Amino acid sequence: MSRSSYYKYLNKKPSNRELENVEIEKKIINIHKESKNRYGAIKINESLKTLGVTISSKRTQRLMKKLGIKSIIARKYRPTSSKRKIEEQENVLKRDFNTTTINEKWVIDLTYIYTIKDGWCYLASVMDLYSRKIIGYAMSKSIDTNLALQAVKNAFSLQKPILSYGIS
Structure with missing residues (x-):
């Protein structure tokens, strides 16, 4: 040099x-x-x-x-197909959503929620069709049967309904 x-x-x-x-x-x-x-x-x-x-x-x-500046990017949800065979269940309500008393009919809904920290999370909520109120819920990072069952268990422990037919 x-x-x-x-x-x-x-x-x-x-x-x-x-x-x-x-x-x-x-x-x-x-x-x-x-x-x-x-x-x-x-x-x-x-x-x-x-x-x-x-x-x-x-x-x-x-x-x-x-x-070192980056924008916040939310990825689109892209569902993947399951290789497992789907068991078809009986449609108990048969699209009849009318009720006369509380705790007569409950429905479950699954919602996809994107979070920055954990990515996709799933919320299962149980609604009483008579009062139209959410009576139980559960949240998880994975979507499976256990998520829906946990939401029903939470609703059951809060409401303590009298069973009229054989669901346990």
Whole structure:
């Protein structure tokens, strides 16, 4: 290495581009915080344009990568087919949802909920058709028969219904 290159390296001043990037990085951090860490490069780039900073989306991506900033991404749920044989159960209600007393008919619903920490979680809830209230529920990271059974057990322990036919 030549002597002149060495001393030029020691006395190096930041370029105009580097100084500009520092200012833009501060604005990117502020925009990202204001969006509660939700905005990605495209929306941050649009927000920068409203502030009067016109740069390419690729440059915004590079600066975000340098800062370690990422947007929150929720993946779409893609159900997979089961290889197991499905046992068909008797339809006890036969689409008759009318009731005359409390605890006469209950229905179960399964809901898919995406969480940032755990990914997809599943909520099984039991509703009494007479009062239209949720009387029991259970939540799990896996969807299976045990989830629905736990929700029914919770409803059963809270309501303590009198059984009119052989369900145990």
